[in-house]
Amino acid sequence: MPTNTDTFDTTRNRLLAALPREEYERILPHLGPVCFKLGEVVYESGVQMEHIYFPTTAIVSLLYLMENGASAEMGMAGNEGLVGVALFMGGNTMPNRAVVQSAGGAVRMRAQVLRDEFARGGAFQRLLLRYTQALLTQMSQTAVCNRLHAIEQQLCRWLLLSHDRLDSDELVMTQELIANMLGVRREGVTAAAGRLQEQGLISYARGRIQVLDRRGLEVAVCECYKVVKDEYARLLG
Amino acid sequence: MPTNTDTFDTTRNRLLAALPREEYERILPHLGPVCFKLGEVVYESGVQMEHIYFPTTAIVSLLYLMENGASAEMGMAGNEGLVGVALFMGGNTMPNRAVVQSAGGAVRMRAQVLRDEFARGGAFQRLLLRYTQALLTQMSQTAVCNRLHAIEQQLCRWLLLSHDRLDSDELVMTQELIANMLGVRREGVTAAAGRLQEQGLISYARGRIQVLDRRGLEVAVCECYKVVKDEYARLLG
């Protein structure tokens, strides 16, 4: 867990930081800090949420769990976004689980306060909707990537998406957990990660992955990464 | 092309039909009929849309086209929904193409009229947002299904989703086109469809597929279909 003093600095969340001063100051008193441990379940499939979360240093994955126990990630949210779109989209719940993929901090807001702010229809609403559209693109591109691309490319995409959401070049994450995210076997991740390590792009040991050559990863990744990244930049840049 | 006299009956679109009388009557004068041919491109990736479309009898697929020419469907919209969420979500464009998957009618509304109506914040806004959440679930479940399920199950899912959006038991659709939607080879569709035909669930010939045993398809499909269907019912039921 980062001991960084500004782990809960609300401006570390880029959505909150993008708010006009007036709205930001109106919202600030309603934000409370939360600390997330690796693997913690932020939100359980189908259950009513009490809060919306704006990660500051944490990363949260949206996973679907199949009846047979298999799982696959459909999207992730870090300091560029939020967890809990269903609260303002009107559905209140979603059929997937949100799990902490990288330990860290977040700030949260009560559901009712969020709905009231959203209903005011100002910059906050516009920002939340634009973020939701970016998330839509991330999820749909995940669908395409799952269908058409090899594990190695998907691993690159996943590493880059995670790296974008962290200050550090180190990801604390076992191959087993990555396999659950990507919806593949652990051995498949071992093989793909081994090839990336041979190429000098990453190094890893016992649950700690170092990103050594970000440029190299960007060359090895499929086009899906750029599509998603560009769309986030366009919508929220 | 259906010659049905009420192809452009706006109440055939379930979103429009769900509006309270007052809003419905305010919106009605702004809706104009459109006729879609099979394969027509409703919307091109990254291009500014002029209209939002509410299908009445048509079905539209959202496809991503890769740089190498391959494609995969990320979602579909028929009389339960609309095409053009980006217009009210604030992004104006999306990085995918919308193609007519089943010929038929739709009604459309100019972008600016839509934005004005959306900004009023009434039942229309709530309905559009709930629909968008349902679409989010459809896309994310497509991602999961692409990762974890076999072609045959995905074909069942696709057939059921299409069948839900049609009056008829006949789908006009070649195996080649289905393959492009599912992001697999045509031969893979041939094989899967052959097995479904052997089981008496469908019959097909030269681009015309008959759904013979809907219940049987619902048994053969993966859980993804039900997740999406239930979520649509919950959000828009």
Next chain:
DNA sequence: GGCCGTCTGTGCGATAGGACACGTATCGCC
């Protein structure tokens, strides 16, 4: 009625990834 284009069926080798089994290395802890 014959021809041609479209749609579907089939065969075969190549390959990625899954299932299972087991070996090995590293870390933390007593």
Next chain:
DNA sequence: GGCGATACGTGTCCTATCGCACAGACGGCC
């Protein structure tokens, strides 16, 4: 310093799907 748990590596076999090639089969059109 030994021990157990955790994390990673490897091998073998199996299946689904791909890539390609080509063959039938049906429908529309002259």
